[in-house]
Amino acid sequence: MNNERNWKRTLLAAVDTITQPLIAVLISFLLGAVVILVIGKNPLLAYGEMIRGAFGKQVYLMNTLKRATPIVMGGLAVCIAWRSGYEAMGGEGQMILGAMAAALAGYYLPLPAALRIPAALIAAAAVGALYSMFSGWLFEKFDVTFVISTLMLNYIANYFAAYLCNYPLRDPDANVYQMQNAQTGKLGPEAILPPIVKGWVHWGFVLAIVAVLITWFLFKKTSFGFKSRMGGLNPRFALYGGINARKMLYLVMILSGVMAGLGGAFETMGSKSRYVDQMIFSTGYAWTGMVAALLANMNPIGTLAASILLAGLAVGGSTMMLNMDIPLEVCNIIEGIITLFMSARMIRIVAGNHRRRKQAKGGSEA
């Protein structure tokens, strides 16, 4: 039982968890290559162009990182909840409300400049946490499955935000004749997350990395991480070991909601400078985040890497389209196949959780 053997084991386990998603990504790109061949282009050149378009120039790379920011946050929200056995999919709704809260707090709160940004971030985190807690409450009180409640709450959030930016809080300066989505008022510079250095990605990306490190720390170095993992692995064992399941449920849901809410705020304050109708819904950031988390097997650092990869796929895809006349749909196909593979993983996790919870319930009733 020496340390070297333990290291080997950890390494082997890591390789084991990484192989499956790696194969999934590889197959997706291979199938993508087939499609490119059918169109009559050279897949190697196309992929070269894609990689260049995603990471090859500073402006491209920064674009990729900007896109990755809300994806990482959505991914972390999934990591936190799913590792504890709660297959919440409410990242989208929480992100939408977080984005809206940041837009409103940044625009309307009569605060000195120095407090605008923190206030907007706190508002977004709080709204995300509350919305996430609500599905936790539905689960605890009424046994409503997370998959159902969170998916439905996502729609409510999106339409509520759409109402707000279309009617009561519509940007007063907007040109009604302009063909554009409804939006809230443009944030002043004191409420905007500025680029780290001119020409670089905004500070939201740095904060996302901090969030990744915090999540990693929570998972690996705290008793909270241990308890949430045990609850996810075997809820009955957690109960038997004296872990307060109710407290864990709410802590986990709050934390998960904070991540998603902040993801929305970063997008509002770093990228769009306002809430634009459908800005989270149509881009699917939260769902891409979920795919990233699944690819990384709920490892926060892996989620960061996967988010950058998936963001790069979208950003680089546009370059590929422009320079090689390959339709953007090729990228959708690749992402779609990755998602398909990851859905298999997701279904397994959801089914497993369902079975374990059913057993746990049977146990306390029997």
Next chain:
Amino acid sequence: MIFEMKHITKTYDTVVANDDVSLHLNPGEILSIVGENGAGKSTIMKILYGLEKPDSGEIIVGGAPRHFHNPSDAMAAGIGMVQQHFMLFEQMTVAENIVFKNELRKGLFMDMDKAVETVRQLSDRYGLKIDPKARIADCPVGLRQRVEILKILYQNAEIIIFDEPSAVLTPLEVEALLDTIRGLAKAGKSIVLITHKLQEVMAVSDRVYVMRQGKVVAERMAAETDMEELAMLMVGHPLASYQIDPPVPGKTLLETRDLCLVENGRKVLSDISLHVNAGEIVGIAGVSGNGQSELIQCITGLARSTGGQVFVAGADVTNRSVKAIRDAGLAHISEDRYVWGSATDGTLEENTLMIRQDDAPFSKRGIVNHKSIRDYAVRLIKEFNVKASSPVQKMRELSGGNAQKLIVAREMSLDTPVLICCEPTRGIDIGAMEAIHRRMLQRRDQGSAILLVSSELTEIMSLSDRIYVIFEGKIVGEFTRGSMDDKHLGLLMVGGTINHE
């Protein structure tokens, strides 16, 4: 002979569930198979019903050897089984459930009127009263079982197997069920009844097989035996292999007063009052499913009792949280090591950390100390001789005995005044079993109060200083070492009473 099973052997991993079992059934006969939980009686019937495949042996039905791959094959050969868990559609009617898979059709559609009529005829013919149009969701358990029986009769079964049919029924429903069974036999059906309730066996059967540890140990005509003999045959004789000093009386460390649990209107525990003193091992003897699990869950905080009190080391901990009860001085080796006692996908060190996750030196202000956690796991693994290659390997990689040893190590290392051991040696080899028994005796001699729950009577008898017998959620007897009589114990366990001459 309507069927015969010859030399059936079936093993699961390392456990021999059926060891060279041979039995037969005569036409129109009611045959009972009795034995403790895990004796292999359900397995042998699952093999007959096509739910399990035997490793070796032969099944002969109606004179010809058969190989059933699934229950449909068995059903086609005229064998039906009423399982413990009913398989009915809640939202559909009785008639719809009965004709399911063999629906009567009128053109493209199901002929509901004819289905209802057919069910009515069946119910008249066998005296099984039921409303064909009632919804299953509105039927009590006894009626649902009746639907299951009718479902089998509708498919023209000649042999009907009942697997623990009375486990879920109220006493009145049991009476009705026994009448039904007699009626079916009179109508020419052949019945196999799997049970561990000896009154039912004596009430209806013609012939009885007794199984123990996967083997048929006895065959008796019901008229030529009695409950006492069957009880003896079922539980076997105790082995007293440990050198045990007389107990040193100490103060009471664990006590329940009139503990009750009512679930869905059913009394699962009735006024359980027991106590365990320091330096004493107290056993709870009983056939599994008589309230032992619920009793332990109520004591340990995993379930909420509906009446009565629990005291641990003098403190009233009734319906407190698991953590509060454990903190009051209780450790608990759970009855099922994988369901409750561990996380199989967790590492060994995670499994040994459980319960102590908030204690120094393992964590301080919420931050964990990995080194002390690993050292602790390594220490427990060494001290309790757990065969493991690394503290970071997964729990599921350990054999059953070693997994159990790790759980025992975790709970015993908490050094609490009260230790609850539920089925501490279920399904593990003799070596691991003895090691665990010796640890328990050692803790007893050091002054811990140990409550032992086991469905192995031999284990209870060889370790306990005192024994409570539990039957249908009630304490029906108490013995001290020396005054125990395995025959009486066995009889009380299956609901009999002792005749004092």
